[in-house]
Amino acid sequence: MKRDILIIALLLNTGTALASTTVEKLLQDYRSLGAGPFNKQAGEQQWQSVHVPKEGEAGRSCSDCHGDNLKQPGKHLRTGKRIEPMAPAVNPLRLTDRKQIEKWFKRNCRWTFGRDCTPQEKGDLMLFIQGQN
Template sequence: MNPLNRCVLVLMAGLPIPSALAGDAAAGAAAWVAEHQPGGGAPVRSCVTCHGDDLTKPGRHAVTGKAIEPLAPSVNPERLSDPANVEKWLRRNCRWTLGRECTATEKADFVAYIKTQ
């Protein structure tokens, strides 16, 4: 493969990944514990609801009770290793927690925060 093609491939691979944006870990940490009120009088939700505030520890699904593997790459190297998986879960979990999809900036901040854990 010539260097130009290789460069294009690397750029393409980097484009859709939120982690490719320079996220703000501190902003991600603040957003992690921010509480959101769902409709219908349900209890407030945050990332902590299922994942906890210590990302090196397992979490627990708020509805089914199933254990969730730790999110911190320091103890669970598989985390953040598959961009499509990261996108899928950010979309699903932002919709459940915030009631909407997160912006590219918000997602990059979450990823930057998780990376430090």
């Protein structure tokens, strides 16, 4: 039992450290594009804000699928598919893979906002997600 707890703690710490490194590298890239300073509260506001992606469509927000509590699983509005928790504190794989982060930003920003997210928005959102302990 103690060994299992130790392994889980080690995985969580490793994932958290890897997420921090990956996020910092992406933030540096976004800064090089003129974004920043980044703000966790701005990310939270974006997360909750309702956007109309296309004229005539219903408005939606990030929280519609991912939820308000990022430590809990979400559920896709259209497909009903389960979405694993976003908080790196409970899902150590979150924010660890640069390619996956950019893939999901591209897909989700277009679906939610009706456009690509700006480097500023991405940085703010990552800080918000990373801060969900």
